[in-house]
Amino acid sequence: MTETTTISVSGDAGYDITIGRGILDRVGEALAPAVRKFLVVHPPTLTAQAGELRERLMADGSREVLLAEIPDAEAGKRIEVAAFCWQVMGKADFTRTDAVVGFGGGAVTDLAGFVAATWLRGIQVVQVPTTVLGMVDAAVGGKTGVNTAEGKNLVGAFWAPAHVVCDLALLDTLSRNEAVAGFAEVVKAGFIWHPEILDLIEADPERAVDPSTPEFRRSIELAIDMKARVVGEDFREGGLREVLNYGHTLGHAIEHAERYRWRHGAAVSVGMVFAAELSRLAGRLPDAVAQRHRDILDLLGLPTTYRPGGWPQLLATMQRDKKSRGGMLRFIVLDDIARPTVLQAPDESLLFAAYQEIAG
Ligand code: GLY
Secondary structure (H helix, E strand, O other): OOOOEEEEEOOOOOEEEEEEOOOHHHOOOOOOOOOOEEEEEEOHHHHHHHHHHHHHHOOOOOOEEEEEEOOOHHHHOEHHHHHHHHHHHHHOOOOOOOEEEEEEOHHHHHHHHHHHHHHHHOOEEEEEEOOHHHHHHHOOOOEEEEEEOOEEEEEEEEOOOOEEEEEHHHHOOOOHHHHHHHHHHHHHHHHHOOOHHHHHHHHOHHHHOOOOOHHHHHHHHHHHHHHHHHHHHOOOOOOHHHHHHOOHHHHHHHHHHOOOOOOHHHHHHHHHHHHHHHHHHOOOOOHHHHHHHHHHHHHHOOOOOEOHHHHHHHHHHHHHHHHHHOOOOEEEEEEEOOEEEEEEOOOHHHHHHHHHHHEO
């Protein structure tokens, strides 16, 4: 086992994020000895690894560990799937002192967190993300939920995990494409908070996205550090947390236009170039920093342009989405690297001009 890094989230419901390689033994260690039963929620692709995790959790001989296999990705983020997990827990007499483990990508940890938040009005959850996106974003901030016919992520709860265990060895089998798509959120952390990430990518993009390198680990730790600080200060998204939406306002509209066949990271990549152009055209951001967005995302092979005719549909989707955010169209823009701020209700002509810069 290699050395571990611990990043703490402050606040009333503070918790630690442990990062290392080969550290699945740490799952369960932050929990009180009173926890006797675990429900490990995992996708079919991780059945073997979930079995190993179960063995480890049962090693001291005093715990019962149940496995709940759920559909992978968004198909698992449904109320019917949560109901299946509640049923398993009900049959096994899960009490308030028992716990859930979310073992998978962002959709799995979102669902597992929601199951934990709702069972007996809330039991502990340990998140064990198995994707880059999960480690740097989904599993860290305590946002949990399911999708409904009314839209994505409209039903859920803020529910802080008891512990997050990021075992980088779990990423060794990811394809380069998967690692790179998740890395878009790491690039975001570089632009809004920790520029060292940008330097690491520029120095050697291949090493930066290779999970076996120290450069990758450093970037992941910096991105997690950013997220931990932001959610430590603003768990319920009353202010600062909104900066995490950098690149996401347009990114979400692109995901919608593409019927969720684009990876989240690819949509956010285009969204970040758009936000940078918006910042530049609003007279806030130097040309060179907007160009740096394109250069870095190009180095990683992430998309930086979108269909020339796509604007009317994207604008309509963003207009509709804003209803859930106080009725105003809001974008996170940059005054400089690591200086994110909110641009509220920008002129449609400015938005269109920024779109022209990414149409291609
Ligand atoms: N993924 C954005 C947030 O956690 O607030």
